[in-house]
Amino acid sequence: MNIDEGDHLDGVRVAAFLDAQLDAAERRQVEAHLEVCDRCRDEVIQVGRLMASDERPARHGVRSRLLAASAVVAAAVVMLAILQPFASHPPDPPIRAITEGTMRLEPIAPAPGSSIEGTAEFVWQSAGRNVQYRFRVTDAAGRVVATVNTADTMARLAAPDLERGANYYWHVDALLADGSSATTGLHRFQVRP
Amino acid sequence: MDDQAGELDGILHATDERFRTAAWKQFVERYSALILKVCRAMGGDYDAAMDRYAFVLDELRAHDFRRLRTFVADGRSKLSTWLVVVTRRLCLDHHRHRYGRTRAAGSDAERSARRSRRDLVDLVSQHVVLDDLATPESDPTELLEESERQVALRGALAELDPGDRLLLRMRFDDELSVPEIARLLNFPSPFHVYRRLKHLLQVMRKALQRAGIETTSS
Numbered sequence: 460m461n462i463d464e465g466d467h468l469d470g471v472r473v474a475a476f477l478d479a480q481l482d483a484a485e486r487r488q489v490e491a492h493l494e495v496c497d498r499c500r501d502e503v504i505q506v507g508r509l510m511a512s513d514e515r516p517a518r519h520g521v522r523s524r525l526l527a528a529s530a531v532v533a534a535a536v537v538m539l540a541i542l543q544p545f546a547s548h549p550p551d552p553p554i555r556a557i558t559e560g561t562m563r564l565e566p567i568a569p570a571p572g573s574s575i576e577g578t579a580e581f582v583w584q585s586a587g588r589n590v591q592y593r594f595r596v597t598d599a600a601g602r603v604v605a606t607v608n609t610a611d612t613m614a615r616l617a618a619p620d621l622e623r624g625a626n627y628y629w630h631v632d633a634l635l636a637d638g639s640s641a642t643t644g645l646h647r648f649q650v651r652p
Numbered sequence: 653m654d655d656q657a658g659e660l661d662g663i664l665h666a667t668d669e670r671f672r673t674a675a676w677k678q679f680v681e682r683y684s685a686l687i688l689k690v691c692r693a694m695g696g697d698y699d700a701a702m703d704r705y706a707f708v709l710d711e712l713r714a715h716d717f718r719r720l721r722t723f724v725a726d727g728r729s730k731l732s733t734w735l736v737v738v739t740r741r742l743c744l745d746h747h748r749h750r751y752g753r754t755r756a757a758g759s760d761a762e763r764s765a766r767r768s769r770r771d772l773v774d775l776v777s778q779h780v781v782l783d784d785l786a787t788p789e790s791d792p793t794e795l796l797e798e799s800e801r802q803v804a805l806r807g808a809l810a811e812l813d814p815g816d817r818l819l820l821r822m823r824f825d826d827e828l829s830v831p832e833i834a835r836l837l838n839f840p841s842p843f844h845v846y847r848r849l850k851h852l853l854q855v856m857r858k859a860l861q862r863a864g865i866e867t868t869s870s
Contacts, residue, residue, distance in 0.1 A: 470737045471722060474729035477737075479838040481728070491814035494821050502740070504826065507836045509690055509736050591698035608697045634698050638689030 468492060468499045477507060512637070562586070562641040564633055569648055575618050576651040582613045586633040586641045593632045597645075598625065624652040659731070660720055680709065683735055690739040694747070707746045708739050772817070773805045775824035776856055801865050808859030816852055823849060 468476075468489065475481050476489050493500045565584035569575060581594060594614035596605040604621065607614040621627060626649050633641040662675025684705075691704040712719055723734050809817060819837060822828045830842045830849075839845050 471726040474734040474737045478729040490818045494818045593698045638685035
C-alpha cells in the first residue's frame, strides 16, 4: 500500500480508518503515517469531532423539527382565523412552505402588514446558539433592496431609504451549527406615506 | 456498505438524464444538512458558508461525479464519514482558491512548532517521571546520563506498535482527551485507553531500568 497523494492519506483511506474498516496490515501502515504526519493526524481529529457532533443531535433534531412543524400548522390555523376578517389589502404571499430539514422561525416585530417610519427594527425568534442569520427585504417585484448578515436576532432598516406607501416583504433565513436551516417566510410591511 | 453503492447508483449509472437529475436531487436533500454543517464549521458568516456549500456541490458533480465514483470503488467507509472528509477538504481548497495558501492558524502550525522543540521521547519521558533532566549547566556526567536515557527511550518507542506510538502522540502531543482518543482509535471505552497508556508507560520504565537508568515511580 502506498501512502500517496503527495505523501498524505487519501480521503477514502481517512474515512475507512475512522470507520474501522481497514484490515490489520493497512491499519498499521496508516497508524504509522498518522504518528509522524501532523496534517493527516489533524484531519483525523477534526473529522472525528465533526462526526461526533453529528451523531448526538440527529434524533433530537428530527423530533424537534416535527414538533416545530406541528406548532407551525396550529399557529397558521389560528392566524387565519384571526386575520381573515381584517383582510383589506391584497393577500400576503403564502408563507414559504416548510420543506424537509427547514424549521419555521417566528417573526416578532413588526406585525405583519404594519406600516413603518423612521428607522424600524425587525425582530425574530432566536434559533439557538451559534446561528448565522440573513435578513433580507424585497420589493413587490421581488427585487432585493436590503440584506443584513448578523448573529443577532434583530436588524434595523431606515424607512427613508424606501419608497413611501409601497409594500415590501422581509424574511430571515437562519443557518444553524448542525447544518439545518430555519426561515420566517415572507412578511409584508408598508412604508408610511 | 453495499446499500450506499445502490444509493448512488442512480447518480452514477443512470442513462436517462432525468433519472440522474432526480437521483442527484435526492442525494442533495438527504446530505445537505451534513455538508452545510461542515461548511459552517469552517468559520465565517452565512454567505461564506453558503459559498463553500455551493462549491462543494459543484465539485462533487465535477468530471462526471469523479469523487463519488472513487468512493464507490473503495466501498469501505460509510458515505457520511467520507462526505465529511471530502467536504472539509473541498472547503480548504475553496479557501486557498480565494485567499491563497496561508500558514494554517492554530493547531497545525502550533504543533509543528512544538515538534521542532521536542519530540515524542521528551514528551513520554516527562510522564515516566525521570529524575531531574540535565540542564545546560549540568556537569558532563549528567549530560551523558541524559543522553543514555534518550537512547533507551527511543529504542523502547521504536519497538512499540504504530498504534501505540499514535496513542502516545495523540495523548501527549495533541493533548486529546482519553474519551476522544477512544473514539478516534476505536477503543471499546476510555477505560481501555487508560489501561493501555498505563501499560505503555510501564514498558517505558522497564526499558529504562534495563538500560540501568533509575526512574521515580509516580
